[in-house]
Amino acid sequence: MTPIRTIEWTVDKADRLVPGHVRMIDQTLLPGELVFLEIRDVRDMWKAVKTLKVRGAPAIGVAAAMGVVLAAQSAGAQTGAELVEEVNRAADYLATSRPTAVNLFWALDRMRTLAQRNAHLPVADLVLALAREAVRIFEEDVGMCRAIGRYGADLLRDGQAILTHCNAGGLATTRYGTALAPVYVAHEQGKRIHVYVDETRPLLQGARLTAWELMRAGIETTLICDNTAAFVMKQGLIDAVLVGADRIAANGDTANKIGTYGVALLAKAHDIPFYVLAPTSTFDLSLRSGDEIPIEERDPGEVTNGFGKPTAPAGVPVYSPAFDVTPGGLISAIICEKGVLRPPLEDSLRLMS
Ligand code: MRU
Numbered sequence: 001m002t003p004i005r006t007i008e009w010t011v012d013k014a015d016r017l018v019p020g021h022v023r024m025i026d027q028t029l030l031p032g033e034l035v036f037l038e039i040r041d042v043r044d045m046w047k048a049v050k051t052l053k054v055r056g057a058p059a060i061g062v063a064a065a066m067g068v069v070l071a072a073q074s075a076g077a078q079t080g081a082e083l084v085e086e087v088n089r090a091a092d093y094l095a096t097s098r099p100t101a102v103n104l105f106w107a108l109d110r111m112r113t114l115a116q117r118n119a120h121l122p123v124a125d126l127v128l129a130l131a132r133e134a135v136r137i138f139e140e141d142v143g144m145c146r147a148i149g150r151y152g153a154d155l156l157r158d159g160q161a162i163l164t165h166c167n168a169g170g171l172a173t174t175r176y177g178t179a180l181a182p183v184y185v186a187h188e189q190g191k192r193i194h195v196y197v198d199e200t201r202p203l204l205q206g207a208r209l210t211a212w213e214l215m216r217a218g219i220e221t222t223l224i225c226d227n228t229a230a231f232v233m234k235q236g237l238i239d240a241v242l243v244g245a246d247r248i249a250a251n252g253d254t255a256n257k258i259g260t261y262g263v264a265l266l267a268k269a270h271d272i273p274f275y276v277l278a279p280t281s282t283f284d285l286s287l288r289s290g291d292e293i294p295i296e297e298r299d300p301g302e303v304t305n306g307f308g309k310p311t312a313p314a315g316v317p318v319y320s321p322a323f324d325v326t327p328g329g330l331i332s333a334i335i336c337e338k339g340v341l342r343p344p345l346e347d348s349l350r351l352m353s
Contacts (some may be wrong), residue, residue: 004213006059006171009066009135010038017131019073022066026053027171031212042071042090049097049104052203056172057246057282058141061103064094065134068111072127080119083126087115099294100255100323101246102284107137138174144279145176147337152182152242152277153189155333155340160239161194163229166257167209168244168277178277179242180214182335187219194220196238200257201226202303202320229263233270241267245278245334252328252345253290254278258321264330273332280336285353290325298322 007024011017022039028051029035037053039045045067048054054063071090077083091108098104114133118126156162168179176184186193195214200206207223214221224232232238241263247255254260254276267274287293300318304311312318334341334348341348 004170004216006056006174007054007062007066007138009069009131009138017135018069018127020069020131022063022070024048024054024063025171027055027209028053030171030208039067040070041074042067042093045070046094046097049094055205056167057101057103057244058145058173058178058279059171060098060101061107061281062134062138062141062174064091064097064104065107065111065137067094068108069127069131069134072115072130077123080121080123080126083123084115084119087130088112098296100296101282103246103279103281106281110137141174141279141281142176144281144337145173145178145181146185148178148277148279148335149176149181149185151337151340152275152335153185153191155240155273155275155335156182156186156191156193157239158191161196161237163196163198163232163238163241163263164210165198165206165241165243165260165263166200167205167213168242168256169210169213171209171213172244177213178244178279179275180210181277182242183214183219184217187217192220194222196229196232197221197223198226198229198259198263199223200259202298202306204306205257226259230266233266233272238267238270238272241272241274243274243276245276245282246323247287247293248276248278248283248334248349249287249290249293249328250285250346250349251289252331252334252343252349253293254326254328254331254334255290255293255295255323256326258324261324261326261330264326268330274326274330275333275335276326276331277335280338280352283336283349283353285349290327293323293325295324296322
């Protein structure tokens with residue numbers, strides 16, 4: 001199991017939860033350097049989320065909740081009502097960092113609700129309650145990922161190989177990951193699972209992050225270019241596809257890293273099960289279908305000048321959505337902390353909720 005703590009709340013004085021700051025891995029520097037950042041200001045947290053220093057749906061939910069605490073503890077509010085206003089301002093601001101992963105909005109809503117319900121408390125007690133809520137969101141995520149790992153591991157047999165896209169591992173969550181959690185649990189159970197890792201253009205989360213954390217955990221790993229996925233499936237090398245999610249609509253349509261939809265189509269064509277693994281904090285059952293999921297577009301420079309090297313003619317028009325939507329009909333099952341949801345996904349999601 002990966003012992004890496006992607007993000008955590010760190011106290012400034014040993015016996016008190018607040019004041020504190022956020023300690024997180026700068027994921028943009030991996031795999032070259034393992035650098036921990038100390039974030040003490042809500043604006044720095046916004047930048048860290050926007051620039052993918054912290055990324056992955058569950059991790060940015062935790063980051064946003066902790067960002068609200070950073071704003072609250074330095075607000076200088078005199079009354080509970082003033083602090084609630086500050087919490088709402090910080091939450092509105094953090095909500096503008098990235099649009100697709102619903103975990104961010106889910107965590108911010110929890111922080112707003114907690115502040116509103118406790119507005120009568122003295123300011124210091126309200127700040128403490130907010131910090132406790134952020135830590136609770138962190139701890140719940142650890143538990144949810146662990147449960148996903150247990151349900152997912154039951155679907156994997158010794159000697160099997162899976163393919164994954166992007167990074168939905170420990171780095172993208174608080175600890176075990178979602179798509180990679182079953183691999184870590186299976187590894188603990190003594191099963192040998194081989195992981196084929198899509199490199200994941202343009203920001204290479206697969207190559208830079210997934211391959212890094214799997215190798216660190218001693219899991220057999222093979223990196224492939226994104227355009228190799230069809231060929232390894234055709235060669236019979238893949239037993240299942242495991243991916244994470246950024247938002248799941250009521251009909252099972254799932255937003256995840258750009259390229260996931262293509263992998264799902266390939267899995268269907270080769271009769272390979274395609275599993276989505278995500279905590280219920282990634283479910284957005286208020287949306288009827290994936291058509292309503294807002295899709296983030298990224299800076300063209302990430303495609304034309306990735307990692308500082310020009311790879312396209314200057315000025316070429318670029319379209320760079322960060323996510324795509326896999327129709328629920330291509331998904332064999334959604335695995336969340338409550339169990340394995342099978343098609344028809346619309347019914348399974350409704351019953352579960
Ligand atoms: O742009 P990113 O790196 O934040 O995209 C991340 C993904 O698409 C992950 O697969 C998803 O957030 C699930 S993480 C458990």
